[in-house]
Every structure is written in C-alpha cells, then in structure tokens.
Amino acid sequence: MDAIPVPADFSGVVSIDRADDSAGEPSVRQAHGLANRAAGIPNRVDTRFGIASGSKGFVAVAAASLVESGELRLDTTARSVLGDDLPLIADDVTVEHLLAHRSGIGDYLAEGDDDDLTQYVMKQPVHVLDRTEAFLAELDGYPTVFAAGERFAYNNGGFVVLALILERVSGVPFHDLVHARVFAPAGMADTAYLRSDELPPNTALGYLHADGLRTNVLHLPVRGNGDGGAYSTAADLSTFWRALFAGKLVSPELVENLVRRHSDKAWLDMAYGLGFWLRPDGKVQLEGSDAGVSFRSVHDRETATTWTFMSNWTDGAWPVARQVIPVTPPQSA
Template identity: 40%
Template sequence: MKMNMMNKNVTAVIEKIDFSGTVLIKSTDDQLQQFSHGYANRTHHVLNDGHTRFGIASGCKIFTAVAICQLVENGRLSFESKLMDVLDMPFPHFDPSVSIHHLLTHTAGIPDYFDEEAMDDFEELWVKHPMYRMRNGYDFLPLFQYEPMKQAVGERFHYNNAAYILLGLVVEKISNRRFEEYIAEFVFSKAGMQHSGYFALDALPDNTALGYIEKEDGSWKSNVYSVPVKGGADGGAFITAGDMHRFWNALAGFELLSEPFTRKLLTPYIHTDEDYDRFYGYGVYIDVLDGTITKYHVMGYDPGVSFHSAYYPDRQLITVVCSNKSDGAFAVFKEIELSK
C-alpha cells in the first residue's frame, strides 16, 4: 500500500473494508493526497498504483453528456430535438415528445434495460442476451426498444441507463463516428486523458484492473462474465484517477465546452431526492446548500466496480475514488468528506 498524507480515519476505513483501488485528492494549489491499495490482478499479484486504469461504470455518463452538449454548441443538434426526429428506428410505444433534454436528465419516462427500482441482479440480464455480444449501443436495443413507457415524460427523475444508450446512438448519428471514437477525440484527448478509453474485457490494455466480486464464503471471482464485454454511452469506460482529475479541470476550465454550455451542463434541472438537496444536471449530480452549489458528483456501480468522484467549486477541490471491487468506494469517499 502506498500513502501520502492520508487522514488516519480514512486509512482506518481502507483497512477495515479491505479497499482495493486508488484514491486521489487534489486542489488547485497542488496539495496532493494519493494512495493505492489492493490488487489490479489477484491471480498474478499485480498491485494497484497511480497508473492503474479502473472501470467506472455509470461514472462516465458525464462524458456522453459533454459530447451531446458539444454537438448542440456546434449547431448540429438541439436540447429540444425529439428523439424520434434524430434516430430513424422504431420505438412504437415511446411518447413522441421525448427530447434530448429529457434523456440527459433521466426524465424521459422510457423503459430501461436494467430498472434499478425493480431489479437487483445485474447478471440476470445476460441469460437471454449474452454479455459477450454487448459491444455497442445497438446491441442493447432489443432489451427495451419495444417496451411500454414507464411513466409520463417529465413526470419525475428516474435513473435510466437506456436513455444514455440512446444518447450514444445520437452522438454516432450526428457525428458519423463510432461513439468511443468521438469521445476519444473530443473529450479524452482535449482533456489530456491519455490513459482512458472504452476497452473490451477480452482485449484489455496493460495497467488495467480486473473487477472482482467477493462471495459470502470469502472466495471471489472476476467480473468478466457479469458486465457487458465493452462499455459505451451509459457506462463502462476505463480511466486512471489522474485522468479523472484532468477531466474535471478541463471541464471547469471551459476546455471541453464554452462557458455558456458548461453552465448548461452543470445546471441543476431536476430534484433527485426528496430528503436531500441533490439535483441532476446533464450527466452529473449536483448538491445545493442554502441556494449555493457545493458539489458536482458522478458515481458508478457494477459487479466488480465502484466509483465516486466530485468537484467542489468553492474550494477548487477534486476527489477521485476508483475501486475494482463491487463496493468500497462510497465508504472511502464518505470518510474523506467527513475528514475535510
């Protein structure tokens, strides 16, 4: 384990839960706290370190949102554009009023391929649709394309992975590029994220952590048969902690979008929690206290993956917690916030 100036309470949580991953805390004055713990590959005893790439599951929805905002900024799309007008494919039961804005804010009301309000076992999805065939957005369409609407358009926030699958197809249609190619050129490259990408599990590059699922008896298995073989617009990118820090800096510095469109992405559009002042923008959670935005936050969970990252605008502070286990990131992230 490698540590640098890490709070004792955070260290205690790391040890207690046997955290596996990398944590990075950095402010604009270059005060740095970083550590890595556990194994990127348990079989070969390869340790996690600051260069390890981690899967971040839904944490990369913000990359998709940035891509959509770039296309709108360039005049090739509108937030008010209707899904039916952009994608020439059948959605027979979808409300024709579903717009790009609704998809971005999880308010479209469309069916999801994995409904987190009704399902709890992600692996069940791959019984009829083998995970090794899920390599692009089109492969997911049969899981929800012909299903009925879940709720009325704009009725409420309902977290929806299918919405971001569709947004990825919109990016492909408008840009005439594969989704991962567009993100690589116009998000990762512009932000200096040299080590990030959408990598297939059967062709992972070096310095990439395998995801691990621990069983009740203490044994474990990798997640290679538990998640889609290749990630896309709704989740599944691989990043380093340093690259995620670069992303936040590039976003806040208006290097990915102009200031007006960055503000649009970071606007709190919809309340997500009745008991807490948390809102959703475009691909990002936004915490508000007494009318002031205190935190922009992304997170991701898959079998063998847990991830949290936040940008605190008042202190210009960035926190990144990447883990290649199914849980652990939240506990560490929470303790970091309590310790600040």
C-alpha cells in the same frame, strides 16, 4: 496530508487532488489491494479502473459539444433520429429529457435500492454488445413509464439511446466520438472504453466480491457504451474536471446548463443536472456502481479540488467515500 485510512479489504485508489497545494493541505493519492488477484499484481496510483455510470458525464459533454457545433439541439426528439427503431419511445422525448433522466421511457436496466448488481442478466450474450447498434435488441420492448418531463427517474437505457442519437447525427461511432470530443481535448490519455476480455496492462480486473477470483467479465457488456463502462485513472478524472470548468470542452454557458439543477432531491439530498449529480454542499459529482465496480469523483469548482474513489470490487469504494466526503456532512452538536 496524512494517509487516508481505508478498510483492510479496500482495493483501489483514493485521491485528493488540489490544484494549489501551497494554499493549504497538499494533495494525496494512494493505492491499495490487487489489480489482478490471481497474478498478485498490485494496484498503482495510475492503474485504470472501470467507472461504470461515471461515464455518463462524458456522454453529456459529448452531447453538449454536438449542440455547440450545431449538429444537435437539446430539443431534438429521439424519434426524429431513431426513425422506426425503438417504437415504444414517445414521440415527444427529447435529448434534454434523456440527459436529465426525465424521459419516462422504459429502462432495460432498471435499478433499485436492493439490487444485487452481480445478478443482472442481459437478453443477449455480453460478448456481442461491443458497439452501440448492438444494444437495439436490449433496449426494445419496454413501454413508457410516465410522460416526458414529468419527473426524475434514473434511466440507464436512456443514455444508450443518447449514444445512438449522438452516433447517428454525427456519423461517428460512439466510442470514437467521445474520444474526439472529450478525452482528447481534455488530455485524458489513459481513459478509454476498453473491452473487458482484452484489458491492457495496468488495468484492474473487476471482482464481484471482497475476496475470491470471480470477475465481472460475464456480467457486463464486453465494451461499455452510453450508460457507462469507460476505464479511467484518478489523475485523468482530475484532468477532466479542470478541463470542463475551464471551458476547454464546451463553452462556459453549456457547462452551466450541464450543472444546473434540472431535478431537485433526485437521490438522497442530491439534485441532478444533465449527466451530473449536484451535491447539497455545492460540489459536482460523478458516480458509478456495477458488478465489480464502485466509483465516485467529486469536484469543488471554487477550489479546483477533486476527490476520487475507485475500486475494483462491487462495494469497495463506498466506505472510504462516505468517510472522507459524505454527501450530507454530519451535523455538529
């Protein structure tokens, strides 16, 4: 197919990956802009980008894997695992509530429509947030907002609580657990939770603005955790989607529960499952937005087609994603 038009200031990768090109339009993957502006290093189609909250889908699959192995249940309460930690979390909040953003717990990183993502301030210096237990001080002190199960409210802190639960019930550090349960069996060789202060070659720095040299290294935890922060490639995202729906990560029954509607009209016209956005056109979506990061990956399980938009500045991916595959397609006249 023809090249996908992008704005002049777009920096990142756009990918439309079709499993069977012979049936119609061929796949396309294209890179634009710079992975490192100061050094003049260009983005490549295989460059790794931060995907922010896009990582929540990986956490959901890791949780489902522990359910499948019998180490966890969806109705396991957070309190039964946390003990005396985070005492403001209600006793009846379960793993399923946390996965569905229906826990009602107070959020350490609440989001709103008018947030300036470059202005978030953590309680602790970001360089100490390199492991899950280090987030306890960040998560503590936020009272319950509503009763568990009452409604949907997007909650970043809830997914860090999930990471704590997964780590404690499995006895495996969170980052190692997700690698073993998701990245390795899916064949995602270029996906990992990297430290932002020691990024390897062919990894894009995240920039706060469309131009300039200011990166996000002082704005985010030095290593991502349950609520986001993995680095990945467009090819690995396609690999993840196909492995997920092929039953290579967890059973088809558990996959169906992950992508079942647990909340309608969660955001715009989208519903929400367990870790995954569910679009009105039937496709499944992962999305991430943070200082220096914008990411969306959409998968059509019927055709095994994946649309992925990765950018290494805060708002870079959205104009292209809205143009290529809008959440709600325009109505014909």
